[in-house]
Amino acid sequence: MSISQILTLTALATGAVAQLKSCSNNGTLSCQSSSKAPTCCYNYPGGALLQTQFWDSDPSTGPSDSWTIHGLWPDNCDGTYQSSCDSSRAYTNISAILKEQNRDDLLSYMDTYWVNNDGSNEEFWEHEWSKHGTCINTIKPSCYNNYTPQEEVGDFFQQVVDLFKNLDTYQALSSAGITPDDSKTYELSDIQSALSKLHGGLEPYVGCEDDSLDQVYYFFNVAGNAIDGQYVPAAPLEKSNCPSSGIKYSPKSSN
Numbered sequence: 024m025s026i027s028q029i030l031t032l033t034a035l036a037t038g039a040v041a042q043l044k045s046c047s048n049n050g051t052l053s054c055q056s057s058s059k060a061p062t063c064c065y066n067y068p069g070g071a072l073l074q075t076q077f078w079d080s081d082p083s084t085g086p087s088d089s090w091t092i093h094g095l096w097p098d099n100c101d102g103t104y105q106s107s108c109d110s111s112r113a114y115t116n117i118s119a120i121l122k123e124q125n126r127d128d129l130l131s132y133m134d135t136y137w138v139n140n141d142g143s144n145e146e147f148w149e150h151e152w153s154k155h156g157t158c159i160n161t162i163k164p165s166c167y168n169n170y171t172p173q174e175e176v177g178d179f180f181q182q183v184v185d186l187f188k189n190l191d192t193y194q195a196l197s198s199a200g201i202t203p204d205d206s207k208t209y210e211l212s213d214i215q216s217a218l219s220k221l222h223g224g225l226e227p228y229v230g231c232e233d234d235s236l237d238q239v240y241y242f243f244n245v246a247g248n249a250i251d252g253q254y255v256p257a258a259p260l261e262k263s264n265c266p267s268s269g270i271k272y273s274p275k276s277s278n
């Protein structure tokens with residue numbers, strides 16, 4: 024047993040488990056209040072949280088019947104965003120942190136569904152955490168009771184994965200007859216309408232590269248903190264860059 028595991032067990036035994044301060048007032052819904060005071064229960068200025076996904080077909084990454092995770096990005100409710108908010112927490116050991124926190128299942132899920140198309144997965148996760156994760160004000164160390172260093176890092180990655188698991192883009196498209204097929208093209212409105220069924224009737228942002236479907240961003244406002252709070256689907260803050268018709272959806276190469 025490692026020192027950190029012993030410390031964790033000791034913490035459990037004494038009830039001193041690190042956790043985010045509770046938001047018993049249910050929190051104010053981010054982006055929907057005029058309040059400009061960031062608190063541990065109110066995401067500000069990054070009040071819109073975007074669960075972003077990729078469809079990487081060239082080169083292909085991830086399972087051929089699933090989109091993959093890009094990240095969770097705080098946006099200032101207007102299409103602008105802060106980035107790289109705390110260099111002191113720009114960790115270069117995400118895998119080690121997750122292992123130390125006994126989050127092995129999370130790590131193996133990420134190795135399948137949160138993959139880099141140009142470098143190591145670890146590098147991609149470090150980038151997503153330091154550029155975007157450190158800007159989520161409700162998961163700062165000061166928002167924890169009995170904070171243990173890097174606790175918020177594990178909470179962040181778990182939350183992104185939990186959101187992703189409820190946003191199965193591949194399945195939603197496939198249920199509407201929209202499947203990867205080089206001999207077909209699709210209408211933007213059909214893609215948006217299929218995906219809005221996953222998202223409280225609200226369209227996500229749909230992105231294309233060279234008329235080929237390659238990204239989706241699901242926008243949320245959050246009541247409470249970004250981990251325990253309630254994620255409420257929100258309308259996109261960006262307009263799709265896809266053409267209205269003739270959209271390609273290329274199969275991933277099986278390798």
Ligand SMILES: *[C@@H]1O[C@H](CO)[C@@H](O)[C@H](O)[C@H]1NC(C)=O
Pocket residue numbers: 048049050
């Ligand atoms: C919290 O939720 C309860 C039950 O849904 C509601 O009655 C109450 O008004 C909410 N409080 C705040 C501050 O939103």
Ligand SMILES: *[C@@H]1O[C@H](CO)[C@@H](O)[C@H](O)[C@H]1NC(C)=O
Pocket residue numbers: 114115116119120123172
């Ligand atoms: C990860 O890196 C940070 C910063 O260097 C360090 O404080 C922490 O102990 C490291 N954690 C693990 C599990 O290696």
